[in-house]
Amino acid sequence: MTNTAIGVKDLRKSFKSTEVLKGVDFAVKRGEIFALLGSNGAGKTTIVNILATLLKPDEGTAEVCGFDVLREPSKVRASISLTGQFAAVDGMLTGRENLILIAKLRDDKKPAETADALLERFGLTGVANRRADTYSGGMARRLDIAMSLVGHAAVIFLDEPTTGLDPEMRLEVWKTVKELSGSGTTILLTTQYLEEAEQLADRIAILHEGKIIATGTLDELKKSFPPIRVEYIEKQPTLEEIFLAIVGKKEIVK
Amino acid sequence: MRHTFVLFGRQMRHILRSPDTIITVAVMPIAMMLMFVYVFGGAVKTSMGDGVNYVNYQLPGILLMGVSSGVSYTAVRLFTDIQKGIFARLRSLPIPRSAPLWSNVLTSLISNAIAVFVLVLVALLLGFRPSGSPLRWLGAAGILALFTLALTWLAIIPGLTAKSVEGSYVFSYPLIFLPFLSSAFVPTETMPTALRIFAENQPMAGIVELLRSLLSGGSVGNEVWIALAWCIGILLVAYLFAMGVYNRRMLK
Ligand SMILES: Nc1ncnc2c1ncn2[C@@H]1O[C@H](COP(=O)(O)OP(=O)(O)O)[C@@H](O)[C@H]1O
Ligand SMILES: [Mg+2]
Numbered sequence: 159m160t161n162t163a164i165g166v167k168d169l170r171k172s173f174k175s176t177e178v179l180k181g182v183d184f185a186v187k188r189g190e191i192f193a194l195l196g197s198n199g200a201g202k203t204t205i206v207n208i209l210a211t212l213l214k215p216d217e218g219t220a221e222v223c224g225f226d227v228l229r230e231p232s233k234v235r236a237s238i239s240l241t242g243q244f245a246a247v248d249g250m251l252t253g254r255e256n257l258i259l260i261a262k263l264r265d266d267k268k269p270a271e272t273a274d275a276l277l278e279r280f281g282l283t284g285v286a287n288r289r290a291d292t293y294s295g296g297m298a299r300r301l302d303i304a305m306s307l308v309g310h311a312a313v314i315f316l317d318e319p320t321t322g323l324d325p326e327m328r329l330e331v332w333k334t335v336k337e338l339s340g341s342g343t344t345i346l347l348t349t350q351y352l353e354e355a356e357q358l359a360d361r362i363a364i365l366h367e368g369k370i371i372a373t374g375t376l377d378e379l380k381k382s383f384p385p386i387r388v389e390y391i392e393k394q395p396t397l398e399e400i401f402l403a404i405v406g407k408k409e410i411v412k
Numbered sequence: 413m414r415h416t417f418v419l420f421g422r423q424m425r426h427i428l429r430s431p432d433t434i435i436t437v438a439v440m441p442i443a444m445m446l447m448f449v450y451v452f453g454g455a456v457k458t459s460m461g462d463g464v465n466y467v468n469y470q471l472p473g474i475l476l477m478g479v480s481s482g483v484s485y486t487a488v489r490l491f492t493d494i495q496k497g498i499f500a501r502l503r504s505l506p507i508p509r510s511a512p513l514w515s516n517v518l519t520s521l522i523s524n525a526i527a528v529f530v531l532v533l534v535a536l537l538l539g540f541r542p543s544g545s546p547l548r549w550l551g552a553a554g555i556l557a558l559f560t561l562a563l564t565w566l567a568i569i570p571g572l573t574a575k576s577v578e579g580s581y582v583f584s585y586p587l588i589f590l591p592f593l594s595s596a597f598v599p600t601e602t603m604p605t606a607l608r609i610f611a612e613n614q615p616m617a618g619i620v621e622l623l624r625s626l627l628s629g630g631s632v633g634n635e636v637w638i639a640l641a642w643c644i645g646i647l648l649v650a651y652l653f654a655m656g657v658y659n660r661r662m663l664k
Contacts, residue, residue: 207500210500210504211503211504212500212503212504232506235504235505235506236506238504239504240500240501240504242497242500242501243497244496244497245497246496246497246498246500246501247498248422248498249496250425250426250429250430251422251425255425259418259422260505262418263415263418263419263502263505263507264505264506305501
């Protein structure tokens with residue numbers, strides 16, 4: 159097995175006349191949390207859907223755990239777990255039933271025990287037998303992420319896990335994601351929030367106008383830009399400034 | 413297969429937990445049946461002659477209406493699962509790609525069978541008296557199951573493609589209406605010629621005639637082949653079209 163969990167090369171995708179991905183390249187190492195940072199409509203969900211075998215790329219290659227998404231989609235699906243942009247929980251079922259459903263679909267031998275363990279871990283034991291449509295946004299998202307942990311997929315996609323959540327719930331979800339790191343699971347996280355990428359990710363890729371315009375750890379991204387001098391005080395650029403600097407430069411180059 | 417049954421269990425749980433959908437499915441055809449038997453039945457009977465049991469006469473049409481409205485829930489269920497992202501989650505799981513569709517087909521077959529059973533019970537209370545052998549009733553159940561299967565695959569198409577809930581079930585309205593334009597409730601003899609030709613040859617006409625012969629002990633002739641041809645024809649076309657849509661459009 160290679161050390162690469164996700165490999166994307168020259169990925170292109172258009173919807174009718176709009177070119178969304180114009181040659182995207184990035185690689186995610188096994189066990190790392192990788193953030194794909196981009197504004198609304200940048201194409202983050204499109205990339206996640208291609209990697210989850212829900213969408214066919216027009217050109218380029220995408221591999222998950224060494225399996226090509228077009229040639230071996232069922233092996234890809236056996237390696238991944240998708241947490242989509244909107245919490246995909248079944249409101250008519252209880253939290254516990256949602257987890258048991260996924261466990262059974264993943265051929266878990268002890269679905270009830272798996273469900274109970276995850277409910278405990280995500281602090282949902284108290285509401286386990288309540289229908290999921292009575293959950294708050296943060297609770298639904300935690301259940302959603304818990305559902306993605308059933309079956310121990312090697313790669314987990316978290317598509318904008320905190321968009322639409324209030325700040326308190328966002329902290330709740332961040333805590334959950336942080337707890338996942340170091341477990342050996344690879345996580346591809348997409349976000350519109352620079353702060354979220356800073357908080358959670360080992361490495362960050364910035365997706366802008368259909369291409370990855372920068373990749374690296376937060377420090378690497380910071381180092382590749384000279385510190386901004388304001389008067390005599392040296393200030394490290396924040397990710398936001400780096401982002402704006404790159405985006406601004408592109409605009410000028412064009 | 414196992415995964416299909418797990419998903420089927422989930423959907424049956426939905427149905428049991430939303431009694432309102434059960435009631436709408438059963439109540440509409442029951443109300444229709446009461447209306448036909450008690451409001452129109454008397455008048456129709458005088459024109460058909462004495463020996464006719466009108467409850468027997470109208471039951472096949474009511475059953476087809478019940479199934480036609482029942483399958484619209486398949487479209488709604490699919491649409492809501494897609495909209496909520498549940499369908500995407502299911503399709504990203506390591507289960508057979510068609511399991512989410514087949515589980516809906518199974519759910520539709522079972523829930524419509526229950527609805528048909530309830531309708532037949534109500535008809536028995538109203539004076540439905542089947543004649544003929546149990547083998548014929550089995551034949552009637554078989555043709556109803558085939559009809560349900562064909563309409564369910566038809567329902568899957570709007571379920572996968574609709575842009576709104578209304579758009580997903582609107583296809584069922586003309587289907588629910590279609591039995592009116594046949595011999596389901598009144599004999600076709602008095603209809604204007606053009607309408608009569610349609611009423612005697614549209615898909616549901618043959619199925620109504622066949623069900624009536626099977627349940628009331630009449631002789632069964634050509635209508636077996638006509639009814640089977642319509643059901644199998646619609647099933648094949650709808651299945652191929654739905655699978656085509658699923659494999660192409662659902663990737664978007
Ligand atoms: N199925 C689709 N049909 C047409 N356009 C689409 C479709 N999905 C996404 N798009 C367009 O592609 C662009 C990128 O979408 P998306 O990947 O959802 O962005 P993000 O997740 O980064 O917000 C958007 O402009 C969106 O309108
Ligand atoms: Mg998105």
